Amino acid sequence: AQSVAQPEDQVNVAEGNPLTVKCTYSVSGNPYLFWYVQYPNRGLQFLLKYITGDNLVKGSYGFEAEFNKSQTSFHLKKPSALVSDSALYFCAVRDPPKWNGGYNKLIFGAGTRLAVHP
């Protein structure tokens, strides 16, 4: 079964410093990996995804993630954190599209709360 793990409940970073939010995955076959961000009492916003190709994926708001097959990781990174980046971050995985083009469900990690301090 597909699964993702986010080992950190919370990450604290000073504004201007680089940030990393960790994610490891367990899948059979080639993974489709995603990062989403959630602000309080809001839905999820898409940040980036890895399906195939370049291991370094660039996404919204200056975020990027590196797919590492040997370490089964897909850590989220940003070179310089902003206070406004403070939010809940979710890593997610899903199977590739079904044979009939159907969309497979997304499985989320537990989430990591990012706190960026001024």
Add this chain to the structure above:
Amino acid sequence: GAVVSQHPSRVICKSGTSVKIECRSLDFQATTMFWYRQFPKQSLMLMATSNEGSKATYEQGVEKDKFLINHASLTLSTLTVTSAHPEDSSFYICSAPHNTGELFFGEGSRLTVL
């Protein structure tokens, strides 16, 4: 970008009543929509997959008679919490896959059952 609208954003109801939450894809069609439940400080738990024109597929442990899901059209899915109780209080989020492969989420509905 594509938009998924969820309504109501907040609802308070009395124990024993039923509450309906709507999820609409505003500028694209979705034959499938996903309903998630999120407890405080916890991750999103997939409840069910709604399928336009057929029955929803429920995840293990989710009571299908409690959480009624109807996918009436290519742009609308509804979740009805029947005979709600305080333990049903939660944040419910729907999502719909776009043909680009991206999954778009509604803004969520916070249900409080008194």
